[in-house]
Amino acid sequence: MTVNVDDAFIRRAVELADLNAVRVALYQQTHDPQIYELPMAAQLDDAQRELLISKTVDWLKDHASSEMPAEPDEAELRTLMNLATKEEMPDLEFNARRDLASFKDYPWTASWTNGKPALPENFRVAIVGSGFSGLAAAVQMELLGIPYVVLERRPEPGGTWTINRYPDVRVDTISITYEFSFEKRYPWTEYFGRGHEVREYLQYISKKYGVLANTLFDRDLQKATFNPDSDTWTLQIGTPDGTETMEVNAVINAMGTFANPNFPSFEGMDSFEGQIIHPARWPEDWDATGKRVAVIGNGSTGVQIVRPVSQVAEHVDVYQRTPQWISPRALYGDPVEPEIRWLQDNFPGYWNWWRYMAIAGLFQTHGFILPDEEWQAKGGTWNAMSDGLRDTLIAYIKDQVKGDQELIDKLIPDYAPFSRRPVVDNGWYESLTRDNVELVTSPIVRITPTGIETEDGKIHPVDTIITATGFEVAKYVWPADYLGKDGQSIHDFWSKDGPRAYISMMVPNYPNMWMLYGPNSQPLSGGTGLPIWYVIWAAYAAQCMVKMIEQGKRRVEVKQDAYERYNEALDAEASKTILMQKIGGIDHNYYINHEHNRMQVNAPWYGPEYHRMCTEVEWDDLEIS
Ligand code: NAP
DSSP states (O other), rough: OOOOOOOHHHHHHHHHHHHHHHHHHHHHHHHHHHHHEEEEEGGGGHHHHHHEEEEEHHHHHHHOOOOOOOOOOOOHHHHHHHHTSSSSOHHHHHHHHHHTTOSSSTOOOOOSSSSOOOTTTTTTTTEOOOOOHHHHHHHHHHHHHOOOOOEEESSSTTTTHHHHHHHHHOSSSOOTTTSSSSTTOOSSSSOOOOHHHHHHHHHHHHHHHTGGGEEEEEEEEEEEETTTTTTEEEEEEEEEEEEEEEEEEEEEEEEOSSSSOOOOTTGGGGGOOOOEEOOOGTTTTTTTOOEEEEEEEOHHHHHHHHHHHHHTTEEEEESSSSSSEEOOOTTOOOOOHHHHHHHHHHSHHHHHHHHHHHHHTTTGGGGGOOOHHHHHHHTTTTTTHHHHHHHHHHHHHHHHHTTTTHHHHSSOOSSSSSSSSSESSSSHHHHTTTTTEEEEEEEEEEEEEEEEEEETSSSSEEEEEEEOOOHHHHHHHHTEEETTTTSSBHHHHHHTTTTOBTTTOOOOOOOEEEEEEEOOOEESSSOOHHHHHHHHHHHHHHHHHHHHHHTTTTOEEEEEHHHHHHHHHHHHHHHGGGGGGGTTTTGGGGTTTTTEEEEOOOEEEHHHHHHHHHHSSGGGGEEOO
C-alpha cells in the first residue's frame, strides 16, 4: 500500500497514536524537558496535548526513519520506564519489565556462558507442539544452536490458533502484546488480530526462524519413557501410518492448556437429530443462515460466537450457567490505520513504547486479587479496586442491554470481577437484545431429538447445538504419558491432587523434561502477556540445558523437597486470593481443579515475583548429574 506522507498525514498519525507511547518515544529521541514534564495522556489538557502532538509532528518531519533505536543503557531505560507510567520503579518491578519495550533482538532468551561448547554426541531435544510456546522453545534452540525436532500432531504450525476456526475468533488482548518480542513491528491488519491472521503469523514465525524445517507434522506424541542408563527419553509417536520411536536427550512439552476440548455429556445427547458442534471442531462449511441454534457457554469462546451467528440464524438460544463479567476493549475489531502502520515503522521507539504501554495496563492487576479487610469491615465486598470495577461493569451491562431489567438481573454475576478469566465483549450483551435471541438461564435437563429441555419444563427446539463449553485444562500433557526414572506414569504421579510442577515446569523423577504453560503457570496478575511467558519458560528450560552441557553432565532434574516446598508455598499463596473464595465464584471457574479444590491453572504470585522465579534459576533446587 502506498501512502501520501504529507504533514497532514503525519499529524493524523500522531493524533491516532497512543500518546503515552508518543511522549516517551519523543523524549527518548530529544530529551526535551518540556516533554519530560508532561503528565500521562489521560491527564493532558488541550494545550499540553497540542504541545506533544505538534512537537512530535515537527520532529517526525525531519527525522522519520525506519531505524530501530539502540537499547538505552540501564539508567536511561529506568528513566524512560518511570516516565512511561509516572512512577518510580523498584528493582523487582524494573527487572521484570526492563525488556517489555523489546529493544534487544531477543529479549529474555538464554545464551552460552562462553560461546557454544561442543555438544554431547547426537544431542537432540524434542519439542512437543508447534503453537506459540513450541515456537518460542524452537527459536530458543535455534539461538543456542542445539539440534531439536518439533513434533506436531496437526499438519500445520500454530497450535490452538489452527484448531479454533469459529466465526469471529480473534485475540482478545491487543496484538501488540500478543506477539513475540523478537519479531519487530509485525504489520497486523487489525488491532486485535483475527484467528486466521494469528495462524498466518505463527506460520511466518515458524518459517522465518528456521523452525519449519525442523518440524515433523502429523506426529502425535503418545508416550515418553526415560532411560536412566542413557539419560535419554524414548518417544513413541503416532504417525498416519502407525507408530515410530525416537530417542532424544530432553523433551520440552509445549502442548498448551487448551489442547483437549471439554465435550459435555447431557442426557439424551445421542438422540439429538441435528448437529452438535464444539468450536474447536468447527465444520468449515457450516452456515448458520436460517437455522435455530443453541449456544451453550458464555466464556471467551461463546461470547465471540453469538453475534456473528445471531446475525444470520433464524433464532439463537444462549445458555448461560453462570453469569460472566464481560467487558469491552478499545480498538477491538478496528483495522490498524495506514497512519499507525507508518508511525510504527517510521517513528523510532514508537513500536517499543506502544508495546510497553499496552502491557503496563496489567501492572496493577494484583490489586484485584488480594482482600482488604478494612474495606470489608466498612461494608465493602472485596477491596476498593475490585468493587469499583464491579460498579463500572454493571453500568456497562445496563447500557448494553438498554436497561432491560429482566436481562440485567440475569446477567450480573454474584462474584467479584477478576476471579475468573476476564471475558471480552464481542457485541454479546447487545446481541441478547435482538428479537431472534433468547437468554436461557434455567439449567439444561436433557437433550431431546429436536431440542433442549430445561429445568423450568420448557423445550427449546433447535437444529444445531454449539457447545462452547471450554477445555479440559487439568489434563496436562494428556493424552500423552511420561514414564519417569522409576517407570511411573506422570498421570499416576499426579493422581493424589491433580497436576503440579516446580515453577510450573519441572517434575521430580522426570529429568530433562520441561512443560511450557504447565500446571499453575499462568500469571494470575501483574503479568506481562502470555507470549512473553512462553519465551521466559523456554529460556528457563534452556538455562538448565546450558548449565548441564557446560558442566559436561547429562541429566538435570528438580529435587523432590524443592518441588514439595514450592507447592506448599503455592497452595498457601493461592488460598489468599479471590479465586479460592466464595466471593470469587469458585464453583464454576476453570482456573480451579474442582476435584481437588485447588488452584490449577494460575501461578498465584505477584507477577514480578513470579518473573524472578522463572528467570533466576535457584540452582540449589535442581540436581545436575
Ligand atoms: P470456558 O471459559 O471454560 O467457558 C466454558 C463455558 O461453558 C462456561 O460458560 C461454562 O459455564 C459453560 N459450560 C461448561 N460446561 C457446561 C455444562 N455442562 N452445562 C452448561 N454450561 C457449561 O471456555 P472458553 O470460552 O472456550 O474459553 C477458554 C479459554 O480459552 C479462555 O478463558 C481463554 O483463555 C481462551 N480463549 C481465548 C480467546 C481469545 O483470546 N480470543 C477466545 C476464546 C478462548 P460455567 O461458567 O458455569 O462453568
